[in-house]
Amino acid sequence: MAKSLETVEDRQPEQLKSWQLFARLQRRLHRRAIRIREAKLQKRIEDDATAGSHVSLPKTLKEALPEDIEIRSKDERAIMVTEVGGRFDIIGCNKAWENLCGYAECEVVGKNSTALQGPETNYDGLREAVARLFEGEDEVKVITTNYRKDGSKFKNFLTMGPLRDENGKLTHFVAVLNNIGARTSW
DSSP: OHHHHHHHHHHHHHHHHHHHHHHHHHHHHHHHHHHHHHHHHHHHHHHOTTSOOOOOOOOSHHHHSOSSHHHHHHOOSEEEEEESSTTOOEEEEOHHHHHHHOOOHHHHTTSOGGGGOOTTOOHHHHHHHHHHHHTTOSOEEEEEEEEOTTSOEEEEEEEEEEEEOTTSOEEEEEEEEOBOTTOOOO
8 A cells, every 4th residue: 555655656746747838838838829929010110111110219317317307208119228237227217108108217216127027928029129229239129018006917018238437338228119009990
């Protein structure tokens, strides 16, 4: 009897490992489906001249987040700036970003952008975009689903780029968010 119990106990870890592997595979397949769907949508949007997919990215920190609050508030682009290393903590955003995402700047400074992410976020696309920035690309685009403070989601055409100082040294990353969810033609 002890031997048969031992065999059942020996199988339980194997079954657990199988279930864990199965769950991990399901998550990867889900992320892959999201990445493929978003890539197709991105292609359609980039081909549509009326989509507003051609955003001018700021090149310096002062351009992205002007010290003059009035100038910063008038920019219609939803801009967020992050650190280049570590967790990519947010160092600032503008009023358009606050209006789109529902967070006040003081709520997000020092935190990373995971507050905007959820089950339908294109994690693989975001990772690839950041990797391309580190490889030296000046502008990368990705479509993802982001989540506002109230939990509502929006389809985001995200344009990201590096910010450099006067010596050309990479200092921060900038992201310009564009809510494309209102468009139904895609």
